[in-house]
Amino acid sequence: MREALRLLFGGRARRRWVHLILGGALAMPYVLVGSLIVGPLTGVNDVFQSLPLQLGSFAVGLPIATATSLFPLTRPLESAAVRALCGIDGDALAHGPAGTRAERARTAAWFTLHLGFGGIIAGMSLAVPPFAVALMVLPLFAGLRHSPLALPGVLGHGWALALSPVAGLAILLALATCAAGCGALLARWAPALLGPTPEDRLAAAEARAADLAVRNRLARELHDSVGHALSAVTLQASAARRVLGSDPEFVREALAAIEETTRRTVGELDAVLGVLRDGDAPGTAPAPTLATDLDGLLRRTRAAGQPVTATVATDPAALPPLVSREAYRIVQEGLSNALKHAGTPVAVRIATADGHLEITVENVLGTARVPRPGGGHGLRGVADRVRLLGGTAQAGPSGDAWRLSVRLPLTTPRTTAPPATAADARPRPLPKGSA
Known part of the structure; x- marks a missing residue:
């Protein structure tokens, strides 16, 4: 049990979570650009009022992020962030800009994955904790039972109301599990995508x-x-x-x-x-x-x-x-x-x-x-x-x-x-x- 909690909430997991949230912050400008494309195409003035349109803006913005990752400083900056927050040995990562086409392609793939996973985890980190906390305190506050957040069609039953704190805790654990899993995946892929090539190692x-x-x-x-x-x-x-x-x-x-x-x-x-x-x-x-x-x-x-x-x-x-x-x-x-x-x-x-x-x-x-x-x-x-x-x-x-x-x-x-x-x-x- 203690090992599982360390994997989910330990220092390394928290730093990797911060790394993902930084990816989400980097993704926001691209999401805004994507919303300027999705909005006129769908005839909706405010795409952020609709979750599907938000996801559509996110999906449109990621290819733009891939293109901008060809900027020379992308690989050094991303490598520095990975060394500081993901617990990766500095020798496993390249220090200079991408020089060859293959290196630029790997850097673009990494940047897209970082922003993609980061955007999803950052969005979940903003939306899930308030909802989970509301579920956990729902039996204590009668006024919350009549709000849309309480899902009256479900939590109107006594047994569901009694289990709502358990559901809230489970949702928080699920969020931590997703963040830890995505952080571990990025840490595993970082040496392959941001690491030096055999030619770099030889040099x-x-x-x-x-x-x-x-x-x-x-x-x-x-x-x-x-x-x-x-x-x-x-x-x-x-x-x-x-x-x-x-x-x-x-x-x-x-x-x-x-x-x-x-x-x-x-x-x-x-x-x-x-x-x-x-x-x-x-x-x-x-x-x-x-x-x-x-x-x-x-x-x-x-x-x-x-x-x-x-x-x-x-x-x-x-x-x-x-x-x-x-x-x-x-x-x-x-x-x-x-x-x-x-x-x-x-x-x-x-x-x-x-x-x-x-x-x-x-x-x-x-x-x-x-x-x-x-x-x-x-x-x-x-x-x-x-x-x-x-x-x-x-x-x-x-x-x-x-x-x-x-x-x-x-x-x-x-x-x-x-x-x-x-x-x-x-x-x-x-x-x-x-x-």
Whole structure:
């Protein structure tokens, strides 16, 4: 019993009833236009004095409502009303105007149903409650028994008079049942008539994937550029502090390296944030590449106290710009890992073979430094960069050393745009055996 009352008079049922009454209010102008057509055709000046003529005006007005539903804002407004009053998940409904013929047809069907059901329920909501209440109080007021409302031909009998309160209550329940039923039907049909098409869902999924890809790219750039700089500056400052009183020359070099690192990183940060400001538009500083800053990267890493030997068996200036840029970030991440976790000499080798750029960053496994809280995303970023270029990457212990080995094709894929799906845009781990 309680569940039945909740379905008829609960909060959701009441909101759907309000939605239907709004449909009836929207239908009134069309009913008035219909009365201007029905009146002259029937020769009646006031069609609202006759229930059949009122229904006829309503029937004539609905096709006019169907035509006006082609207005672009109809679908967004109706979708907003359904989300607010019918308890429908917003993702199940379209947000923008109808664009195709099929979408406009579905919007017109929905608008006609809303106004049709709404007009009927709104009319019943105005007429039925007074009549039902009159029936319920009829035995208490003798004067009502002689009014047309009392239906003397029926309620003149004693048994009928005694049952009139029951009849009034039944009529109210019938009204609530009709309103709840019509509201449930509209709520069920709303996703089909106002919901996005498969093309809309695909476009939304692609937009979400593109946003996710941009966020992942931004996270990679920030991790690689800013993370490496902060690691280098921290170690440079620590080394300078330890020899502050004994080796002033080293302290000056460390402070100069800190100044250069931070100044360059500010420029890189501005370039990275350009991804947020203008999509893929560059900021004021171009992204570093092997051709433009490999020597500087090695010099700044050595200034942090990290011994680095580099073997470059190719001309960085001859590399494709995209490969050179991503290779720079990969080398930077390999050096950053060695700075943060190993503290042992690092060997970097860059060469070309069989149409691929081969990068190896290797350091002897030493006493690991205390890991940084929240770290561990760098190798996933390397894997993401390598995957987008169609290359391969492996990372992990190799004998008594830690090795990062990457192969990048010199002929990059036709498109290196972000993945088309959210699943493809997620960072993927390196192959088995990597960190």
